[in-house]
Amino acid sequence: MPRFILSIDQGTTSTRAIVFDARLKPVGSAQREFRQIFPKPGWVEHDPEEIWESVVATCRSAIRKAKIKPAEIAGIGITNQRETVVVWNRKTGKPIHRAIVWQDRRTADICASLRRKGLEPTITELSGLLLDPYFSGTKIGWLLDTVKGAGKRAHAGDLCFGTIDSWLIWRLTGGKAHVTDATNASRTLLFNIHDGKWDDTLLEIFGVPRAMLPEVRDCAAEFGVTDKSILGAAIPILGVAGDQHAATIGQACFKPGMLKSTYGTGCFALLNTGDQAVRSRNRLLTTIAYQLDGQRTYALEGSIFVAGAAVQWLRAGLQVIKRAEDTGRLAAMADAEHPVYFVPALVGLGAPYWDAEARGAIYGITRGTTSAEIARAALEAVCFQTRDLLDAMQGDWEKGNAARTVLRVDGGMVASNWTMQFLADILGAPVDRPKNLETTALGAAYLAGLQAGICPAPDAFARGWKSDRRFTPKMRAPERSRRYAGWCDAVSRTLTRAPADSA
Numbered sequence: 001m002p003r004f005i006l007s008i009d010q011g012t013t014s015t016r017a018i019v020f021d022a023r024l025k026p027v028g029s030a031q032r033e034f035r036q037i038f039p040k041p042g043w044v045e046h047d048p049e050e051i052w053e054s055v056v057a058t059c060r061s062a063i064r065k066a067k068i069k070p071a072e073i074a075g076i077g078i079t080n081q082r083e084t085v086v087v088w089n090r091k092t093g094k095p096i097h098r099a100i101v102w103q104d105r106r107t108a109d110i111c112a113s114l115r116r117k118g119l120e121p122t123i124t125e126l127s128g129l130l131l132d133p134y135f136s137g138t139k140i141g142w143l144l145d146t147v148k149g150a151g152k153r154a155h156a157g158d159l160c161f162g163t164i165d166s167w168l169i170w171r172l173t174g175g176k177a178h179v180t181d182a183t184n185a186s187r188t189l190l191f192n193i194h195d196g197k198w199d200d201t202l203l204e205i206f207g208v209p210r211a212m213l214p215e216v217r218d219c220a221a222e223f224g225v226t227d228k229s230i231l232g233a234a235i236p237i238l239g240v241a242g243d244q245h246a247a248t249i250g251q252a253c254f255k256p257g258m259l260k261s262t263y264g265t266g267c268f269a270l271l272n273t274g275d276q277a278v279r280s281r282n283r284l285l286t287t288i289a290y291q292l293d294g295q296r297t298y299a300l301e302g303s304i305f306v307a308g309a310a311v312q313w314l315r316a317g318l319q320v321i322k323r324a325e326d327t328g329r330l331a332a333m334a335d336a337e338h339p340v341y342f343v344p345a346l347v348g349l350g351a352p353y354w355d356a357e358a359r360g361a362i363y364g365i366t367r368g369t370t371s372a373e374i375a376r377a378a379l380e381a382v383c384f385q386t387r388d389l390l391d392a393m394q395g396d397w398e399k400g401n402a403a404r405t406v407l408r409v410d411g412g413m414v415a416s417n418w419t420m421q422f423l424a425d426i427l428g429a430p431v432d433r434p435k436n437l438e439t440t441a442l443g444a445a446y447l448a449g450l451q452a453g454i455c456p457a458p459d460a461f462a463r464g465w466k467s468d469r470r471f472t473p474k475m476r477a478p479e480r481s482r483r484y485a486g487w488c489d490a491v492s493r494t495l496t497r498a499p500a501d502s503a
Contacts, residue, residue: 002074003454006062006235007445008055009438010080010164011243012101012265013312015051017058018438019066019073020445022454024464026438028066030058037098042105042347045098048086051164052171059231070233074452076172076226077239077444079246080164082187085139087150087212088167090160093175096147099164100139103266103305103347107138108356114138119205126202128186128193128277128286132354134303136163137189137206144207157211163188165240166214169223172237177224180214182291183245191216193277193288196296219245219290220451239447243440244268245290248299249447250439251408252462253289259393259405262440263413266350267307267382269389270299273397282392283352292450292458300396302351302389306344306360308413310378313346320371328416330375339483340364341490342377349495352392357496382413383423384487390427405429410439417471425475426484435468 004027009016013036019028032054037045063070083102088095100106111131114120120131129135140161144151153159162170163184169177185191185198190208192199198213217223223237241249244262248270251260256274261267270289277286277298289299311327314320320330334340343349345358362377390405407429414420414433424431436442449455475483 002072004066004068004073005075005077005445005449005452005454006059006073007077007441007448008059008079008168009243009441009444010051010055010078010168012081012103015054015058016441017055017062018441018445019062019068020442020449022449024442024445024449024455028062028064028068030061030065032058040106044101044103044347046084046101048088048095048099048167051099052168055168056230063231070231070235073233073235074454075236075238075448077446077448078165078168078237079241079243079440079444080168080184082163082184082242082244083134083136084164085136085143085161086164086167087140087143087159087161088170090158093170096150096159097143100143102134104139105133105348105356107133107142110138110141111356114205123189123202123205126192126194126199127189129189130283130285130354133356134305134350135187135189137202137208141207154212155209159212160214161208161212162214163242165242169237169240172226172230173224174227178214179217179223181217181219181221181240182288182296183219183242184240185216186288187242193286193296193298196291218292218294220292220447222451238451239444239449241290241444241447244270244301245288246443246447247410247440248272248289248443250436250441250443251410251434252458252465253408254458254462258408260408260410261386263307263382263409263411265307265309267304267385269302269386269393271393271397273298273300278397280392280396282395283354284389284392284396285351300393302392304382304385304389305348305350306346307382307385308411309346310342310344310381311413314375314378318374320374327375327379328418330372331379331418334372334376335368338364338366338368338373339486340369340373340377341486342374342381343490343494344378344381345494349491352388353491353495355495355497358494361490361494363490363493379416379419380422382419383426384484386423387426387484390429406432408432408434410434410437420471421474424471424473426480428473428477428480430473431471432467433469433471435466
């Protein structure tokens, strides 16, 4: 009987594949980066074929490294960068355009036009989301309006839309399955999160024909079977969730009030609100955390567009560091009496500001500023932004209690002890780093294993979660307030409009 799970973690800058055994221990993995394409300022694209090639290559490599046969894999779990849009020809399987990435801001004017028409309240009520270029809806509309003949072909049923999970499943199954899961659907601006269906009102607003949409299923479900020629065996795809939702599952945040934050290219904090879809008063998102056995669990989410991407910019753009891990060492060397604030609005600001036109800024630079102060400011910015999100969540959820908040963290940046300690300090709350940092891939593997009958129920899975280290606040309250006030001042100088009007 097959006892292994293959997890595909298709991220914004790289693809990873990890083979897990029946106890969800990794036994083989591979990773490959792919191109980031920037056609214009604020535009971000990927080549869907490069993503597909990276998935096939990493899956084959991970299976080889695990020293198992493809037929020993009980199922595949997929987790993916969310909101990124691919549109392809239903007959040929070829994309009609490069993928438009979640970071892309080209549809800011479209969002502004819809906002002027007074449509944002309706959109938010139905989808739980705000009207922002971040989400898929306006990206799809842009493609249908821009690519010659695309609108007509879409209405005729000749084109398929999908987030990256749908694109991969289509390719893995040889074009036999056009499906997605509830979490990815909930990030498109087209999905009614209360009814659990594509919404006719939203489809009309964004000009998207129903004929091009995938079928929506639970996170643990039958999504299709891979073509044998791709991985060497016909393997069922049994679990799918957007990356932040998979991380929520991997962090075992199954109870209302549990909170996780992932620090990858961006930063995304999710607060489990159970069966209650909480409407935010602080410009957070209401989203589906996960859906199992037809039952939706909701979350409040705060989305930060730039976290690890700021470190990547220090390395590749400014070239002040050679490796990402150098950032913490530099930050520790910075002059504590020389405050520098970096507002990393490199592709606009996300929650709770939603200012698509804002651009990055650094404040407090003097003749004495060095790369150490810049590095420290980049890391601190991630923590300050997290404080923004948690403060908003506390204001939205009446059951919340700041004194009892414990933040579970994951993602590449959490390996930095310096960053995690500052995070605990500026939040004034404990921060738990898990033993298994691959929580996103783990969450996707768990979903597939649950559907395959290999993994236990959520409560039993949660009992296996283990902390590597808890970071507790050491900063005094007056210092915390002073530092955060400086951040708020820097943000206010960066915004292009008042926060209540930003999006």
